[in-house]
Amino acid sequence: MPAVYKEKRKHPRFPCDAGVEVRPENGKFGNWGTLADISVGGCYIYTFSPLPIDTTVVLNIKARDTEISVLARTVTFHPGVGMGVEFKGFAQEEGAVRLKKLLDVLEHEPKRPDTLEVIH
16 A cells, blocks of 8 residues: 655745755855745755754845845755755844745746656
8 A cells, every 4th residue: 555645844835946055053154055945934955965954054045136044954854965944033134024025926937847846
């Protein structure tokens, strides 16, 4: 009998091809990755050097015409592929508003037929 997958996400995710700098909370230097998808609660980042689960990180997301700095925690780890992060708070006062505006744009964008949805 096949296993039944139960969706654990609380928020819908939207494909988002954007750059993101990932820096450990107490680190001076970070690595760059690419967003695969994003939601109000977190995102998945393609990177060859994902950080271990439960690492607190600062993300600088550069998408469209906006920049969003987010405090987050890694929740999934896929060596050589990427990592999932859960958002914990914003470095900017208007960070939540910027994220909401970005999500509104992504939600209403027409889906391209060649777009693959990431399942993780």
